[in-house]
Amino acid sequence: MNWDEFEFETRAVRAGQERTNEGEHSEPIFPTSSFVFESAAHAAARFSGEEPGNIYSRFTNPTVRTFEQRLAALEQGERCVATASGMAAILSTCMGLLKAGDHIVCSRAVFGTTVVLLNNFMGKFGVETSFVDLTDLQQWEAAIRPNTRLLLLETPSNPLTQIVDIQALAELAHVRDCLLAVDNCFCTPALQQPLALGADIVIHSATKYLDGQGRGVGGAVVGSDTVMEPIYSFLRSAGPTMSPFNAWIFLKGLETLSLRMQAHSAHAMELATWLEQQPQVTRVNFPGLASHPQHDLARRQQSGFGGVLSFELEGGRDAAWRVIDATRICSITANLGDAKTTITHPATTTHGRLSDDEKKQAGITDGLIRVAVGLESVEDLKRDIARGLN
Numbered sequence: 001m002n003w004d005e006f007e008f009e010t011r012a013v014r015a016g017q018e019r020t021n022e023g024e025h026s027e028p029i030f031p032t033s034s035f036v037f038e039s040a041a042h043a044a045a046r047f048s049g050e051e052p053g054n055i056y057s058r059f060t061n062p063t064v065r066t067f068e069q070r071l072a073a074l075e076q077g078e079r080c081v082a083t084a085s086g087m088a089a090i091l092s093t094c095m096g097l098l099k100a101g102d103h104i105v106c107s108r109a110v111f112g113t114t115v116v117l118l119n120n121f122m123g124k125f126g127v128e129t130s131f132v133d134l135t136d137l138q139q140w141e142a143a144i145r146p147n148t149r150l151l152l153l154e155t156p157s158n159p160l161t162q163i164v165d166i167q168a169l170a171e172l173a174h175v176r177d178c179l180l181a182v183d184n185c186f187c188t189p190a191l192q193q194p195l196a197l198g199a200d201i202v203i204h205s206a207t208k209y210l211d212g213q214g215r216g217v218g219g220a221v222v223g224s225d226t227v228m229e230p231i232y233s234f235l236r237s238a239g240p241t242m243s244p245f246n247a248w249i250f251l252k253g254l255e256t257l258s259l260r261m262q263a264h265s266a267h268a269m270e271l272a273t274w275l276e277q278q279p280q281v282t283r284v285n286f287p288g289l290a291s292h293p294q295h296d297l298a299r300r301q302q303s304g305f306g307g308v309l310s311f312e313l314e315g316g317r318d319a320a321w322r323v324i325d326a327t328r329i330c331s332i333t334a335n336l337g338d339a340k341t342t343i344t345h346p347a348t349t350t351h352g353r354l355s356d357d358e359k360k361q362a363g364i365t366d367g368l369i370r371v372a373v374g375l376e377s378v379e380d381l382k383r384d385i386a387r388g389l390n
């Protein structure tokens with residue numbers, strides 16, 4: 001089936017599914033570690049690659065493949081490989097594409113564990129990383145060295161929702177012979193398709209919006225056949241593959257992705273607009289607001305503004321903790337991308353490892369609160385946050 005001719009919503013519900021002889025309507029789960037062959041010659045043909053097909057679930061599994069094909073169709077990539085987590089997706093990308101002596105340029109405001117992975121582990125194997133401000137194209141350009149192979153970023157950033165021009169950065173990457181990888185966790189392909197803007201690789205933590213209901217941990221990498229082959233090769237050898245059961249959960253998540261992302265975006269827009277009117281709130285970071293410094297870029301690059309916003313209170317940590325502790329429905333957790341709204345104090349949780357100087361540089365003040373707006377009634381969310389504000 002060529003899914004290119006169908007609209008996004010149709011691909012999200014149907015791409016990748018091939019029925020078995022049972023005529024099942026929903027996607028089947030194949031909880032099997034290995035596969036059997038009709039004869040010795042058949043096994044030999046599979047192992048030699050002469051005949052494509054399943055051998056062992058560390059390599060391929062039908063449920064996982066359905067998820068991979070569906071996500072590839074949504075991101076408009078030739079090939080997707082599913083991984084055990086978002087971090088396994090980033091690790092597999094680095095291990096597949098880089099060698100000792102190579103260099104990465106990464107935006108400073110990425111997921112905290114990404115920084116740990118690059119500095120503490122990739123560094124140990126001779127792959128060095130330079131960190132730059134996401135929005136400063138000159139810093140990106142200046143940081144690229146002759147041995148730079150990969151540019152890596154998240155847009156919008158967490159928790160300040162800063163945005164970079166993916167197309168401009170893809171052009172820069174290609175002039176300098178590098179690959180551009182975009183962690184598309186915040187927007188998902190429902191709102192932003194980096195490959196269509198020139199990026200080479202899309203990385204996902206499926207744990208977040210792709211699932212959307214906090215049921216499982218998983219990840220994925222999407223790109224061209226050429227880029228994906230060494231990444232798949234690493235995954236097949238090293239084994240951080242997605243389980244069939246998780247792949248099934250994420251398939252069900254993708255079916256509602258478009259609707260959920262529209263709702264998350266609308267709810268966040270409403271809450272951000274309301275927060276901006278509260279006298280105790282000194283600043284609201286949300287790409288949908290006209291006050292956002294890259295609002296125009298966000299409108300061009302994304303088809304929605306997403307569900308994550310942050311806001312700043314005058315009273316520092318005490319004020320922020322008071323608002324968080326006064327909530328009754330928001331979940332106090334560092335997770336995001338869930339039907340349930342989550343509320344986080346970045347300075348003492350997700351960004352707690354940073355020194356005071358690093359926090360200042362990253363714009364993580366003590367009075368900053370991040371909200372990943374869920375699917376509850378926005379009126380209830382306003383009341384929940386207003387309780388602490390008042």
Ligand SMILES: *Cc1c(COP(=O)(O)O)cnc(C)c1O
Nearest residue numbers: 085086087111183185205207218
């Ligand atoms: C959560 C997250 C990750 C890591 O994903 P896991 O599934 O937790 O391993 C990577 N990038 C971003 C932007 C994330 O939010």
